[in-house]
Amino acid sequence: MEVTGHAQRTAWQERAVPPVEAVRPGLWSVPVPMGGPLRWVNAYVLELAGGGLGLVDTGWGADDSWDALRAGLTAIGGDVADVRGVLVTHLHFDHVGLAQRVREASGAWVAMHPADAGDLRSMTDCSPEESTEREVAFLVSLGAPEDDARADAGTPEERASWRRLVRPDRLLEDGDRADLPGWSLRAVHTPGHTAGHLCFADEATGLFFAGDHVLPRISPNISTHAGGAGDPLRDYLGSLEAVAGRAVEEVLPGHEWRFRGLAERTRELRAHHERRLAELLAAAREHPGSSPWDLAAHLTWSRPWSEYERRMRIFAVTETDAHVRLLASRGLVVGDGGTVPRWSATHLR
Template sequence: MTAGSAGPLWVTGVKQQRAWVENVLPPVERVQQGLWSIPVPIPDSPLRYVLVYALELDDGVALIDAGWDTDDAWQALTQGLATAGYVVADVRGVMVTHIHPDHYGLAGRVREASGAWVGLHPDDAALLPARYGAGITDLLEGMVALLRNCGVPEDELRVLSGASLQIADYVRQAEPDRLIRDGDRLPLPGWDLRAVHTPGHSPGHLCFHEHRRRLLFSGDHVLPRITPNIGVHAQSGGNPLADFIDSLARVGALDSHLDEVLPGHEYRFAGLAARVSALVGHHDARLQEIHAAVTTAPTTWELTAALSWSRPWQQISGFMRRAAVAETLAHLVLLESRGRVRRSRETPWHWVQH
């Protein structure tokens, strides 16, 4: 149990937590009447799996998220549905929390097999052509320019800018049939599910609040153990960390109306306000660390290498190294918006305390 100023956080997905500790896939679980949790594996990722939720309807099921587009993921999803008594053809809708491949990747394949509608927030839907379609060349060039402004050395520039290209192979692009906006009530008979727009991890990230059942499906916005990556990149929007912190306050206010949080990874928990408080505290500490380090590491790249990470900087490479740079930049942009640092106009940017 982890204590926070807003009260305790405690694990409700006990089997899921045990599986996490034992480094195995958790079981398919009936969370409550008409609601199932289905773990779908992620290839070559420390996150290991995404939790897909199946909501029973009068004539089938609806899914929250879908998983990566791999055969192993498809098999896990179909077997999980079978455990719940369904087949893929019974899926009527897929509500995607955000367009990262581990949540959105299989949505197109599910639609092909079932005719289900796919729903996204408009801000994420607008990113699809550049991320997974014909606009990817422009997106890559945008990343090169941004990373150059961050001071990334030329010998690493192309590697880091294209570090996410292989991830796109795990997505079967599915233009949404339905745009889901903040406050929308989803057309799911027997459910009172409403969308909560929570930008930060992606511009169109969505959580889903089930008022009657006192549940929050939190996607990647709030996880029980780790902090989601919040980074400035070519598709992030101007100040994603500010957006994230504002969004945390929105969902934290729901805590008294909740019995359980169902995240996209790790395990179910209760005590949302405590977790929100811990996440805000983490970013406050990181902002202070970065503000102090600017005096000796003036570029984003130098700062990133100088900061403390979960493992030594030399052991971080590829996409994870790019994500670290983007995360550092997000903190700098927030400090800049608060008037605590400013950047130079030349390339690469140099940051100084203000």
Template sequence: MTVDDQTFIVTGQVQQQAWRDRVLPPVEQVRPGLWSVPTPFPQSPLRYVLAYLLETPRGPVLVDTGWPSEDAWDGLVAGVRATGHEIGEVSAVLITHGHADHFGLARRIRRESGAPVMIHELEVAASHQFASIAEFRAADRLWLRRRGMPAAEIAALFPDGDGPPEWRDPPDVLLQDGDRPLGDAAAVRALWTPGHTPGHLCFVHEEHNVLLTGDHVLPRISPNISPSPRVRADTLGEYLGSLAAIEDMPVDEVLPAHEYRFRGLGARVRQLQEHHRARLREVIEAVVELDGPTTMAVAERLTWSRPWSESKGIVRRSAVGETYAHLLHLERRGLLTGGAGGEEAGLGQVDAWRPAAEAGVLVEALLR
């Protein structure tokens, strides 16, 4: 373990200042032939998405694209131009995962340049759980009802309107762990890191010894790990496993998709691991104190970055999903019981979480 592994150091200081000032950071060359290209993320507390442009013998390659909006598109086109290239020259698009702020402009780039779009095969499988945005919203309403969210809050979360037009748009290349999407001799390698999504990928640039982490490891926040409304997967367990897999990677710098660049991957991984250990203890304490609480009731008792009363809309939805991921992880470990079933269960079924042992035994089990 190197000194940098033990110390978290912000390297993207211009990006960090832009974050604090709530403005879009500039395009930056972070290594020879490797550029950070920010695009606006409208109406999101994340503010912007950091795409990356790699200069390769085949032409410029983009890692992630941005939200499907005109502002983001204009920002991406201008950002690519600032690197000395045009959007029509893009030769490939690598996608870290299937959230719209990452793949949302991929189809438009492909239309402009003919670039193939590449993503992990499990992201495609996840998108095919639902035939449409309407079907997803119906499943999510039922899921939230089982988590204990009041009907009025659920209704407010789902205004009328269509989702991103790229919903289920098929990629051209399906990736797996260890693939070299730009060719066997190229320096870029795909690294499967499930948790935030089933098929989340990081990309290792072996020549520059940097790790493009997408949403897997961010400098300031922990990525949301809510399970899909149709899957009772232990997403927290998957995420912790993916963190452990990269903890000792001796990379020189981490290039995330939000916020700012940093050094000290190992230090940041350990911060995230401790965050989740503390959250699990907090969840157990809430379940022990309450009498068969719903997931929503547990979420209200937890510590968040803002008061629960100020948590609205998708922020509250994310908090409930995050809480459920921790509860489900504890259930899988045999420490809690009481999670409501999937869609095949009765419509009236709601979570009623209870400890499977005394509180002291539960906490001791977490420490092992």
């Protein structure tokens, strides 16, 4: 795998935010800061034939992120009012969070996959209180003690901003062409990270806007959630295989840095999950009758398990559940059928 976003990687190593970069004539990468370990989102700005700009993702829905996006557009000689359309790779807050403000400031249309549009609608239609209770119930169903589930899920007040998220004007299915004049971007449906995750492949340049499907350094979180896909990790591994053979000149990810070597990176990500599945299967053998909440505590994480709480613990447990479900579909673990499934390894080899 070859790094092509050198300024981005240098900024990462220096714990900074990279500069606005010209990626190709008429195409720029604008880093939009966000909280947490990922530090920024790569919003991509495309100059359109006939005037105006297009965006691929917008960034985290916060005031400082909004200021950074506007400053980035100014740096390339544009303005948020010039935006004609927004392509959303997926519904997560760091990618869709500013889309509503962009639309209000410019009148731009916003497009995403129908599956993510449906999930976003259910989030915005649901009251913060109902949303909180739904997540608490789901965590309890994975084995969390209710007190821990409530502490991790947070308060309804913390979810109030979800109701202000954008409703898309347009829906894009796999293979649909995006309405960005001067570009030949086609939607590539890559479920896994979310049910409606989209990448965008530009047929003329060979550029591949990857969202969070393929990142150069980390594996994107693949998790279960209430009412979500039954086997999201199987979906994700299938999506990796589906894009591996594409003729791609350069990968433009939603985080970290640009790179070449899509096929190699998809192989690395598949191998990572197979190692994770093997570690989880060993934990299920050593600790039979364990819930996903229990099993997560026996896996290797980036820090001691005792330090995990709130959203990080939710991600870890729901990712563990996604791996458990794939092991179950392979016949390697079996649940006891209870309201809170307790998993044990089978005797298959």
